[in-house]
Amino acid sequence: MTDAMPITAPIFEAIGLRKSFGGVHATRDLSLTLELGEVHALIGPNGAGKTTALAQLSGELRPDAGSVRFRGQDITPLSMAARSRLGIARSFQITAVFEDFTVLDNVAVAVQSRARHHFAFWRPAARDRTLIEPAEQVLEQVGLAGFAKRRAGDLAHGQKRQLEIAMALATRPTVLLLDEPMAGMGRAESETITELLERVRPNHAILLVEHDMDVVFRLADRVSVLVGGALLASGPPEAVRQDAQVRAAYLEESI
Amino acid sequence: MARDFGFNRATVATAVLLIGLALVPAFAALFDNPFLVTMVNRALIFALAAVALDFIMGYGRMVSFGHAAFFGLGAYTVGILSTHAAQDLPLIFGWTGTNEALLAWLLAMLLSGLYALIVGLISLRTSGVYFIMITLAFAQLVFFAFVSLSQYGGEDGLALWGRNTLAGIGLDHRVGFYYLCFGLLLAVWYLLHRLVRSRFGRVIQGSRQHELRMRALGYNPFPYKLTAFVISGALTGLAGALLANNNEFVDPSLTSWMQSGNFLVIVLLGGLCSLVGPIYGALALLLMEEVLIAMTEHWQIILGPVLILVVLFFRGGIFGVLSAGGGRHD
16 A cells, blocks of 8 residues: 555444443443454453443444544444444344244344335235345345244243344444354354354444354454453454453453 | 144134124024123124224233323213214314214324324333323313313213214114124234334334344344334224223223223233234123122123233233133234
8 A cells, every 4th residue: 555545444433432320331432343254353351341231332322422433433422223234233232032923034034124214004014025025035044044944932041142243243334243143052052143243244234242262263453352351452363362461350260 | 833723722712702792683683682792793893993902912011091081072072063063063164073983083083192192202212011001191181171171071071963874874784783893903903913013013013022132134123113103093083982982871981991901901801912813802891790780790800800810820811711822913
């Protein structure tokens, strides 16, 4: 690169986020970036503020200070729904599926969210090919194709986690904010999702909050370590793994 | 699964109910008991309101404790319009009201729907107990407004000069009016049946199950819930218009909180989130009233425990028991 300017801005960026609840500083001056084609892992011990950080990135929580930018645009004031429509999808740490719907319908509702309006009162959604076909494709991808007609509430825990990711993917996002997607999954399910994330990586920017270090070090291009609401270290996986501070604070027991 | 076999127990329970209702006038003629038609007719009208309530309560978890307001508004619209028409009294801008059902019932739905829009705009910003209390408060407002309307009878209510005419045809024929109400109930049921399965219905049901997830998917549930609430209010207003014709009398008790409670009881008794259940519920409540009132004036002493048992042990209500798969079939 001979041109010093302009440097391409990251597709998704958090700048100086701060959030406190009463006297507790849950997020302290947090800045991070996501690039297209990259998996950025956010790790840290329990209570480090990972979910709180993710809530501010997704729009569920408004930060006290700082900003969130998407494609160079300041999206800090936008609601979670508005961010989702821009292409910023999230999954939940605590499984959030529509228990009374079938597995297929869960994903179909996510597909439907990309349609321009939903004030369609007459045609049965269950027979709408424009919803079903994309939904079936996503279920295929996450390995739930055989469970399409099952009531979501009746799925095993690991399968609900897969559905959780399917719903996020079905909104055809650019940015994926995943909150411990593999938590509670069996080995095979976890492997399916790891492979899936590898496959979708090229055209997504992924933030991965995860406890499973095998998954983190296999997928991540960058790792950021959050401790007490602040970033302790950030960089390529190997560098972070060797970081003495990180080892002391967190990784010792898991590596 | 219903589609795979062509029918299942829920379909049978629905079909038996509808065929039974269609045959009521024949039974009444057979046993020379015209009162039966009038009695079931009343139940059909309450069922219409209860089906409309189930639409938002069962599918959208909007527990309205104020649906009597829409019921009463619909009834009073008919009552007031027909009073003016009968006496040739100017009501507004020199217009002397109407006795024509096509116009009066449409206005009843319009006014109830409009009131539902106002109530919904405020109450739907809350949920749970707050929603219940705000809908109740708005209904009490209507109740006291009608009580203070002395030119329309105030507390004593207002006797109609006769039933409406439908496109010029009188509605005094007992069986004719019964089938009209039955037809409207079927139409409303089918409309809502389609609605809950449409894309719109998906948003309503998704918001009931997990509103945060809906937001994460990019939905803003409020306008959808408001639309559903207005539809439900307008249809309850239609039920009120029918009741005014049935009774040829309207009074403020139509809008009382006990009336709102009746609708809730009918929905829970018949089966929440089924649309068909409330029809069973209305018939059951009416039947219990008829049977128990012969035993004791305080028949609700028995109704109370029955309702508690239903809620505790038969979540799907009567329809849930009949269809055995629970009230929530899809």
